Amino acid sequence: MKILVCITHVPDTTSKIKFTDNNTQFDKTGVQFIIGPYDDYALARAVELKEQGGGSITVLNVGESDTEPTLRKALAIGADEAVRINAFPRDAAFVAGEIARFAKEEAFDLILMGRESIDYNGGMVHGMVGELLGIPSVSPVMKLDIEGNTATISREIEGGKEFISVDLPFVAGCQEPIAEWKIPNMRGIMSARSKPLKAVDPETSGSQTETKKYELPPAKGAVKLVDTVEELVDLLKNEAKIL
């Protein structure tokens, strides 16, 4: 089975978010970049599927050269080759357009990615890729098993889950507990150095949306600590006016 895993290169979940240039640029100073946590689940499941049934894993990122260490890490985890579409990921439509163009030429059986990136939280790219390629898209996927040409999926819905049966090829936006995150071992790290990582030029030129200005939420006031539940109920009733 030929699997494509699309990954994002995003600030670590514990990062303090700051902006520069009059709030028009994200401040990368001191920020550790990682494979998007949801993408990491997608990659882990791809590695398991390959272990079970053979095949190959291509990992792809739309990004500038600073994302290459993130792609190398994906190779160390178990992808066979990496592709970087050499462009700043302007918006979801741009990224999806580039992924779809690449995927069309390669005829993948399965396209996996995270349910959303943890920077812009759009959650749109998997659906867009599915529509662009004219194949089904399913998200958020919590369980994915494949037998022959058919996948059995459990998709999270509000308050529970839904079971889906779908034939390959399709696109899935993944989330926990689809697989356990995999930590690269020494052998993986060594072999990642010699695995192919190629950069290709983008084809799309435009984007549909544009970032104007960032803003941080207003600082929170100090917590009001109380000793009794009566005082708490009073605050919720008379100050917050919730009860």
Place this chain on the structure above:
Amino acid sequence: MSILVYIEKDQRRIKNSSLEAVSYAAALGEITGDKVQVVSLGEAVEGEAELLGKAGAAGVYQVTDDRLNAGVIQAHVEVVAQVFDKVKGKTLVLAKSSLGDAVAARLAVRLDAGMATNVVGLPDLTEGFVVKRSIFTGKAFVETAIHTENKILAIKKNIQPVKTDGSAAPVENVAIDLPGETFSAKITGTEKATGEVLLPEADIVVSGGRGLNGPENWGLIEDLADALGAARGCSKPVSDLGWRPHHEHVGQTGVKVAPSLYLAVAISGAIQHLAGVNASRYMVVINKDPEAPFFKVADYGIVGDAFEVVPKLTEAINALK
């Protein structure tokens, strides 16, 4: 020109987040002069036209086809795309949800529409079309300009009060021919807690953490949630340990909530948990560790043992009724 709203139903009721989306569209329509139309898929629920009209809909396009009762993503895309054409849609508005996200992303391609998700306010139209949305899982906001003619806005929970002063909307039944391939991803079953308040929809959420020592103690959370009419949530360790199902996990990689009140019991407040709750209007923390990071972001707190404080709180709330 119209604003079309895609709504969802749950347990034979229109979801409150969908009514918020209709109300948002109505407020947007007042600025742009566009009429608000609603596309309602699957079995109609009682009082639907009245409820949607009150929230600001000028008309409802009812597409009754039993196969649409379930959230078949591609079939929903096909229906909404066709109705969007029919009403000469310009903007599609919907509430962010598990199904809404999946449907809207495909529609963005289909309608050649620029899309913004987690929208937190009405657009600024003074220079183009600029909307503010929440990013970095609630840790920041961004103003995004949408340059396309057609637009899709997926709005965040609790940013628009539900309007109740509109008049009943006329309903038009529409038949839509659905090609077989739109059902190629088949839903074979669902497993869903019934009769519970849905976590992302809830106005009050009560969550429990590892400090409760085990699933056998969840009665504390359930009783307090029941007293408040609240949904139940939990922290990631609790869901990882299998004490509670994954759909109750609140946080960065779980459900993001934005209730009026979030009540955290025995949850220390790791940054990943806070990312899922930082949009809450009020946060209350009950924890025996005064150094728990959650106290730094909470509005109200009690430093104390959950096993003593929670039953008293439940009692005090029940006494209000």
